[in-house]
Amino acid sequence: MKRLALFAACLAALGLGKPAAADDLPGRDFAIVGARVYADPAAAALDDGLVIVRDGRISAVGTSEKLAIPPGMEVISGKGRTLVAGVWNSHVHLMTHDLLHPEAADPLKLEAGLRDMFTRWGFTTVFDLTSTTASAVTLRQMIAKRALLGPQILTVGDPFFPKDGMPIYARPIYEAEHIASPEIRTTSEAVTRLDRQAQAGVNGVKLFTGAILGAEDVMVMPADQIGALVAEAHRHHLPVFAHPTNREGMAAAVENGVDVLAHATPIAGEWDAAQVRKLIDADVALVPTMMLFEVYPAESTPVSTVVQQVRALSAAGGDVLFGTDAGFMDVFDPSSEYRLMAQAMDWRHVLAALTLTPARRFGQSGERGRIEPGLAADMVLLDGDPAADVAAFAKVAMTFRAGEVLYRKD
Numbered sequence: 001m002k003r004l005a006l007f008a009a010c011l012a013a014l015g016l017g018k019p020a021a022a023d024d025l026p027g028r029d030f031a032i033v034g035a036r037v038y039a040d041p042a043a044a045a046l047d048d049g050l051v052i053v054r055d056g057r058i059s060a061v062g063t064s065e066k067l068a069i070p071p072g073m074e075v076i077s078g079k080g081r082t083l084v085a086g087v088w089n090s091h092v093h094l095m096t097h098d099l100l101h102p103e104a105a106d107p108l109k110l111e112a113g114l115r116d117m118f119t120r121w122g123f124t125t126v127f128d129l130t131s132t133t134a135s136a137v138t139l140r141q142m143i144a145k146r147a148l149l150g151p152q153i154l155t156v157g158d159p160f161f162p163k164d165g166m167p168i169y170a171r172p173i174y175e176a177e178h179i180a181s182p183e184i185r186t187t188s189e190a191v192t193r194l195d196r197q198a199q200a201g202v203n204g205v206k207l208f209t210g211a212i213l214g215a216e217d218v219m220v221m222p223a224d225q226i227g228a229l230v231a232e233a234h235r236h237h238l239p240v241f242a243h244p245t246n247r248e249g250m251a252a253a254v255e256n257g258v259d260v261l262a263h264a265t266p267i268a269g270e271w272d273a274a275q276v277r278k279l280i281d282a283d284v285a286l287v288p289t290m291m292l293f294e295v296y297p298a299e300s301t302p303v304s305t306v307v308q309q310v311r312a313l314s315a316a317g318g319d320v321l322f323g324t325d326a327g328f329m330d331v332f333d334p335s336s337e338y339r340l341m342a343q344a345m346d347w348r349h350v351l352a353a354l355t356l357t358p359a360r361r362f363g364q365s366g367e368r369g370r371i372e373p374g375l376a377a378d379m380v381l382l383d384g385d386p387a388a389d390v391a392a393f394a395k396v397a398m399t400f401r402a403g404e405v406l407y408r409k410d
Contacts, residue, residue, distance in 0.1 A: 084370050111149055133197045204241055
């Protein structure tokens, strides 16, 4: 019942705060000077770096000694700070009242909510893993039309729950917001809905292969339904996320072709080498959402087990993606996730989970994930160096997306 209370809390309106204004933008052309630059997770630090941005794209990367700032170009000082590529949060939920009804909300309030949840923490891209297709696509269109500033939004839109398997914590949200149940009635009907969502512009599909119906009651989605939906999603070139919950839900997901586990599975116990090998052989990535299990602890879900699962998969060369479950949780500060991830992997692996790995996984490695000429100017300026302290990832001074300032620390 803790998750039921949690979802109810997430319906509270977000604080307004100061919205980003047009005069906060440095313009289409600018240079960031003097920062320590990590151009990608494997690159050596570039001290006294100089990054030039033109028309929302990275034009040049070098040092102040070797590159010249074009005359008249605006300069942003990065002295004493660290610059990394724009970071991804690969597990969020656009499930507040305003985000579920963006067309009726005050744009300034929407923008403030997106800032407080995401861009304040450096997230230039978020993957929404449950909302509604209509609301998420509308919100993305509003950002594209510059009706408000926000991150790049990828979405699965409406998820797929098993028949009679709406999770206990989700029911009050769907009822309060008058949202139609996304439970599967028949496999053919679910495949048809997936087609509609693909045509509407979703970027992935979310299956609850293990749906929580009660404290110790988990419904596992039938294998034939998982297989049919995965096949149809892949026909549309869409990745499939699974909410696995337990060992059975994870096995059903992996054995039937899903691409990403949306959570670790601490109640399944530690992952041995054979389990890790199954994930790697199936090319299944993991978004562990480690802080979820710390914020809402239970004896059956020790955080140490989650740390072990992430460590085992990362050490074996598997893909780990960063995600916090923001929007399900009303804890938006990702500091705890960074701290826990640092117990499982080194800071460069954390940086990869934030940048290059999701960009590659979701087909955007030619646009994002690195600081490189020609790529979109999605970047984060940090107060501190994550090589010295992984907590620096949460100490955001400025967030840039396509050259626009989405957040600037006062």
